[in-house]
Amino acid sequence: MAFELPALPYAFNALEPHIDAKTMEIHHGKHHNAYVTNLNNADLMANISKYPAAIRNNGGGHWNHSLFWQIMGPNGGGEPKGELALAINGAFGSFDNFKKEFANAGATRFGSGWAWLSVDANKNLFKGTPILGMDVWEHAYYLHYQNRRPDYIAAFWSVVNWEEVNNRFKKAIGG
Amino acid sequence: MILDEELFKRKANLSSIDKMFRTLSQRVWPSRTVVVRQKHTLPDLPYDYNALEPVISAEIMQLHHQKHHQTYVNSLNQAEEKFMEAKEKNDLKTMIALTPQLRFNGGGHINHSILWQNYFPKGGEPEGDLLKAIDANFGSFDTMKNGLSSSAVSLQGSGWTWLGYNKSTNSLAIATCANQDPLEPTTGLVPLLGIDVWEHAYYLQYKSVRADYVKNIFKIINWKDVADRLATARQ
Numbered sequence: 001m002a003f004e005l006p007a008l009p010y011a012f013n014a015l016e017p018h019i020d021a022k023t024m025e026i027h028h029g030k031h032h033n034a035y036v037t038n039l040n041n042a043d044l045m046a047n048i049s050k051y052p053a054a055i056r057n058n059g060g061g062h063w064n065h066s067l068f069w070q071i072m073g074p075n076g077g078g079e080p081k082g083e084l085a086l087a088i089n090g091a092f093g094s095f096d097n098f099k100k101e102f103a104n105a106g107a108t109r110f111g112s113g114w115a116w117l118s119v120d121a122n123k124n125l126f127k128g129t130p131i132l133g134m135d136v137w138e139h140a141y142y143l144h145y146q147n148r149r150p151d152y153i154a155a156f157w158s159v160v161n162w163e164e165v166n167n168r169f170k171k172a173i174g175g
Numbered sequence: 176m177i178l179d180e181e182l183f184k185r186k187a188n189l190s191s192i193d194k195m196f197r198t199l200s201q202r203v204w205p206s207r208t209v210v211v212r213q214k215h216t217l218p219d220l221p222y223d224y225n226a227l228e229p230v231i232s233a234e235i236m237q238l239h240h241q242k243h244h245q246t247y248v249n250s251l252n253q254a255e256e257k258f259m260e261a262k263e264k265n266d267l268k269t270m271i272a273l274t275p276q277l278r279f280n281g282g283g284h285i286n287h288s289i290l291w292q293n294y295f296p297k298g299g300e301p302e303g304d305l306l307k308a309i310d311a312n313f314g315s316f317d318t319m320k321n322g323l324s325s326s327a328v329s330l331q332g333s334g335w336t337w338l339g340y341n342k343s344t345n346s347l348a349i350a351t352c353a354n355q356d357p358l359e360p361t362t363g364l365v366p367l368l369g370i371d372v373w374e375h376a377y378y379l380q381y382k383s384v385r386a387d388y389v390k391n392i393f394k395i396i397n398w399k400d401v402a403d404r405l406a407t408a409r410q
Contacts, residue, residue, distance in 0.1 A: 053331070057331045110275070110279050110354050110355075111332060111333035111334070111353065111354035111355070111373070112332035112333045112374075113332075137332070137333075137374065138333075138373065138374035138375050138378060139374050139378060139383065142374055142375060142378045142379065143378065143379065143382075146238050146242065146375075146379075147238060147242040147243055147246070147375065
C-alpha cells in the first residue's frame, strides 16, 4: 500500500549539459525519495475519513478491499487460536456467539457497508484497528446469491483466513 | 365471526370494505374499538417481467419485484405491526427504535411502487407541460438527462437519484437520497422520476458498469407517468 519512487526513464547524465548528472541524482534519489517516504509516513489511510468525498470513498474502498483479499483464502475456515481466540471468547462468550453477532451485523446493515471486527492496543475488541472485515455491498454477493445475503454470510466463514486475522490482531495490540 | 380481510380487499374497493368492517365490528362488539389495519401489498407490474428487455433483463425484473420489493412490503407490515403494539402500550422507546425500519422498508415500498410506473417498454420523450418545465429549469432535455445521469453514476453506495418537483418554487430539481430514504419525506420534493442505483437494480446484467445501465434506462422511461406526477403535484 506504500507509494513508490518511480524510476527515471533515462540515466542521470542523459540531460547533460543542460542539467548535470549530480543534480539529477540528488534531486531524484534524495529530494523526491524523501517526499515519498514522508508521504508514506503520513499514513493517509489511517485518516482517510477526514478528506473530501472523492478521496474518502475511493481511499476507503481501496483500504477496505486490500484488507478483504488478505483475510480470505482458499484454505480458510476453522477457528481462531491463541490470544485472538481468548479475546473473542472474552468479548463474545464463545466463537459461535461471535459468529452470530458478526453475521447479524452484516445481515442487518441497511444498504451498502461492511461488518468489522476491530481491536485496540489494550486488546479490547469492538473499536480500534480492523482485523476482520466482511463486505456486504451487493456487488460482493449478488451474482451467486442474488438477494440472499444471509446465505453469502454463512458461506463467508469457510473462506476466513484466521492466521492472517491473528497476525493483524497481534500487530494491532503491539505484539 | 371470521372474515378473510385480505381476500375481500383483493377483490373489492378498499374504503367500502373498511366501512363494512367497522360497522360489523361495532354490531358484534359494540363496546370494543376495532382498528382495521390495511396491510401493504406488492403492486403488480403494468407489464411482463421480460417487457423491458434488453434494457433490463427479465431475471432482474423478477428478482427486483418478487424478492426485493416484496421483502420491503413484508418487513414494512411487520414493523408497522410492532409499532402499533408499542403505541397501544404507550411504549415510546420501542416506537422510536422502530423508526429506522419504517423509514427503510416504507421508503423501499414507496420508491419501488413509483419505479414500476416510471418504466415503459416502448420508451419515448417528454412533451407538453413536462417538456416546458424541463426546458425552463435545465435549458434542454439533454442537459437534464446529463445532470440526472451523472448524479446517478456518481452516487456512492446504495441510493436513488430523482427528478423531483419543488412545490413552493414551482420548479424541477435533481436530488439524491441514500438507501431507501423516500424523496418527499426527506427533501420535500415530489418524486417524478427515479433511478434506482442499488446494485441489485443492474448488477446481474451490467456488473460494475453502472454508467451503461444509466445510459440505457432512458430508453424505457414512461414520460407520460412522469408528466402525470408533475400535473398532480401542481394541483
